[in-house]
Amino acid sequence: MTAALLDVTEVHTYYGDSHVLRGVSLAAAAGAVTALLGRNGMGKTTLIRSVIGFTPPRRGTVRVRGEEVQRLSSHEIARRGVGLVPQGRRIFPSLTVEEQLRIASRPGGAWSLDGVYDLFPRLRERRRHFGGQLSGGEQQMLAIGRALMTNPAVLLMDEPSEGLAPLVVRGLRDTIARLRDTGLAVLLVEQNLPLALDVADTCYILSRGRVVHHGPAADLARDERIRALHLGV
Amino acid sequence: MTFYAQNALNGLAYGSLLFMIAAGFTLIFGLMRIVNIAQTAFFLIGAYIGLMLLHAGVPFWIAAALAGAAVMAAGLLIYRVFLHRYHADELTALLLTLGFALMLDDLALAAWGGDPQSVPPPPAFASSVQLGPLVFPAYWLTLIVLSALVAAGLRLLERRTMLGAVIRAGVDDEEMTRGLGINIDRAFYVVFALGAFLAGAGGVLGSPITGAYPGLDGDLLPLAFAVIIIGGIGSLEGAYVGSLIIGLVSTFGKALFPELSYFTIFVPVAAIMALRPQGLLGRKR
Numbered sequence: 001m002t003a004a005l006l007d008v009t010e011v012h013t014y015y016g017d018s019h020v021l022r023g024v025s026l027a028a029a030a031g032a033v034t035a036l037l038g039r040n041g042m043g044k045t046t047l048i049r050s051v052i053g054f055t056p057p058r059r060g061t062v063r064v065r066g067e068e069v070q071r072l073s074s075h076e077i078a079r080r081g082v083g084l085v086p087q088g089r090r091i092f093p094s095l096t097v098e099e100q101l102r103i104a105s106r107p108g109g110a111w112s113l114d115g116v117y118d119l120f121p122r123l124r125e126r127r128r129h130f131g132g133q134l135s136g137g138e139q140q141m142l143a144i145g146r147a148l149m150t151n152p153a154v155l156l157m158d159e160p161s162e163g164l165a166p167l168v169v170r171g172l173r174d175t176i177a178r179l180r181d182t183g184l185a186v187l188l189v190e191q192n193l194p195l196a197l198d199v200a201d202t203c204y205i206l207s208r209g210r211v212v213h214h215g216p217a218a219d220l221a222r223d224e225r226i227r228a229l230h231l232g233v
Numbered sequence: 234m235t236f237y238a239q240n241a242l243n244g245l246a247y248g249s250l251l252f253m254i255a256a257g258f259t260l261i262f263g264l265m266r267i268v269n270i271a272q273t274a275f276f277l278i279g280a281y282i283g284l285m286l287l288h289a290g291v292p293f294w295i296a297a298a299l300a301g302a303a304v305m306a307a308g309l310l311i312y313r314v315f316l317h318r319y320h321a322d323e324l325t326a327l328l329l330t331l332g333f334a335l336m337l338d339d340l341a342l343a344a345w346g347g348d349p350q351s352v353p354p355p356p357a358f359a360s361s362v363q364l365g366p367l368v369f370p371a372y373w374l375t376l377i378v379l380s381a382l383v384a385a386g387l388r389l390l391e392r393r394t395m396l397g398a399v400i401r402a403g404v405d406d407e408e409m410t411r412g413l414g415i416n417i418d419r420a421f422y423v424v425f426a427l428g429a430f431l432a433g434a435g436g437v438l439g440s441p442i443t444g445a446y447p448g449l450d451g452d453l454l455p456l457a458f459a460v461i462i463i464g465g466i467g468s469l470e471g472a473y474v475g476s477l478i479i480g481l482v483s484t485f486g487k488a489l490f491p492e493l494s495y496f497t498i499f500v501p502v503a504a505i506m507a508l509r510p511q512g513l514l515g516r517k518r
Contacts, residue, residue, distance in 0.1 A: 054408055054412065074412050075415055084412045090409040091403055092406060095401055095405070099398040100402070103398050103410075103413065103415060104415070131405075147413075150414050216427055225341055
């Protein structure tokens with residue numbers, strides 16, 4: 001097995017007294033999509049927040065390219081190579097498209113402003129528009145482009161298909177596949193099971209703060225029993 | 234007619250000096266959620282430092298810059314040692330700045346005594362300008378122009394620079410800004426320093442109008458609050474427009490109903506709070 005770019009080991013995370021993640025371990029390898037599935041409220045977004053340091057874990061380790069980062073602040077974790085496409089996209093309404101890309105820019109990798117504009121020509125057309133003026137699909141492009149501008153090794157994507165039209169979701173699927181092919185380790189949280197199973201290599205299922213299933217996406221696609229048990233489909 | 238024109242100009246000049254306080258106030262609150270009560274104390278300390286420098290023979294404009302720098306250094310120290318760690322805790326930060334405001338006020342009393350001091354405008358601007366039947370002190374006009382230039386400069390900084398974009402991103406969504414690898418704490422320092430500098434330099438620039446006396450900071454604080462509420466918290470343009478409105482209202486209030494001067498200021502404030510709580514140019518939260 002290739003070394004994982006992201007390695008989460010026995011992570012426990014709390015919101016106040018509420019024990020949300022109860023010893024989660026997972027790994028995301030380079031050039032692969034790792035899907036994180038589970039019903040609502042099972043801790044998927046909390047895991048993303050734990051990795052980026054928004055809600056640091058109380059116990060356990062998070063390694064990025066082998067280096068422990070769980071005690072660092074969010075901006076330091078991001079600079080170690082973690083890109084975030086957050087739930088709800090969190091586009092800055094009072095910045096233009098180009099400003100959002102520029103403030104995120106950390107040169108020294110494959111991605112630059114032109115590279116992102118080539119990936120999403122729509123953003124180039126909209127570059128002087130403010131975040132609040134974009135459609136949902138454009139916002140999603142910007143959220144991904146913004147994360148790419150940081151030249152990450154690991155890309156965290158939290159429900160990127162949420163609220164998007166089916167045609168746009170198909171484009172998103174292709175984008176994720178292209179990013180995987182550039183060698184990124186993609187950790188994908190998705191409610192859209194067909195999308196996740198289609199694009200993912202490995203799947204983890206979270207239930208009540210624990211990993212209850214882990215295996216190749218192709219197996220999960222065949223195993224109706226596990227899907228019914230943990231995903232309710 | 235002369236009465237109104239004279240007071241309008243006086244009001245604009247007074248509003249222009251209020252903006253030097255309100256600009257930092259609104260920027261600091263918008264980005265860091267800190268209500269910096271000490272902002273008018275920075276103004277007072279700036280005025281006294283300027284006075285000291287003027288007595289030592291330092292030219293007026295240089296005194297303003299030096300006083301601004303001194304107050305900025307003091308403000309940065311206060312921010313670094315005390316405020317920085319409480320910026321997520323609005324009430325604690327507010328009480329801290331209140332404490333520093335009181336301390337600075339007492340310090341000024343101890344250092345410079347209780348007598349009100351008048352500050353001469355720079356000699357080149359000490360003359361009067363005659364416009365028909367009206368006679369304006371040239372310095373008032375200068376201050377109005379200067380404050381407008383500061384407002385324009387701050388707007389450029391906010392709208393046209395990378396630092397401005399980072400500040401706007403921090404106001405929109407601080408956590409997400411950090412998640413992009415941006416050390417927003419640096420912007421906090423810059424904004425706090427800028428706010429303190431403007432208040433300190435503003436103290437010198439405004440002192441030919443306000444004079445310098447213990448309690449000046451307390452007199453200005455409600456006006457600064459009124460400016461922010463009318464203009465909209467966090468909005469630079471709002472702070473400028475609000476400053477001019479409050480400058481005019483307060484000047485005309487004092488001239489027309491001297492016994493009701495605070496009442497006249499807070500009538501527009503109450504109206505804004507009832508009809509448009511986010512302020513004239515503020516954003517809904």
